[in-house]
Amino acid sequence: MVNYYQFREQNKSYFEKVRPLELRSLGDEDIISVTPYRDQNGHRILIYRFGVWKPGKISVDDIFRATIILLELGSLEPIAQVLGGVGIFDLKDLTFNHILHLSPSVAQKMIALLVTSMPVRTAALHIVNQNWVFNAAYNMFKPFLNSAMKERLFIHGSDMKSLHKHICSDHLPKRYGGVHDDYPYQLWLDKLIGNARIHTELGQLGYIF
Secondary structure (H helix, E strand, C coil): CHHHHHHHHHCHHHCCCCCHHHHCHHHHCCCEEEEEEECCCCCEEEEEEHHHCCCCCCCHHHHHHHHHHHHHHHHCCHHHHHHCEEEEEECCCCCHHHHHHCCHHHHHHHHHHHHCCCCCCEEEEEEECCCHHHHHHHHHHHHHCCHHHHHCEEEEECCHHHHHCCCCHHHCEHHHCCCECCCCHHHHHHHHHCCHHHHHHHHHCCCCC
């Protein structure tokens, strides 16, 4: 919890006067999604598709705000408080323009947010479909990663069998060699926000509806 409050203090703009429903565009653009099912270990699965992200339309700060909302929503699920989640970073179609907006410090902050700075534990981050653009950028931000981040980061390329060693195909979308259709995150978001208790707790955290 100490890391969480330190992150909040150092990044106040991500937490102040945030309106969750104004960030739905990240789901509408299919940049972020949350699966309605869990992996074989009970982890919630959070998927990022950075290749479809249009930086001129959606800012890096909004990606951070949406991520924080999803993680804080997840922390209100009793099972997530115990088991946490896993993340998949799909870098298909990532371009140099994306990298210009994902500086080493931004990349380090994103991994820190998911791995060490939130009450919900992220068990692993899986990078798939990366290309030479990512490989070049990774060499720049790798020194910024601490040992906890490095231990939970797995790079698979286009080898979905490698990913399946960590997340069984029965618990993945078809695009990653799994069996499930894509599931827009806003359906999960609407379900949770529609819960009166969760709506109240989010309000207590400072979110505005």
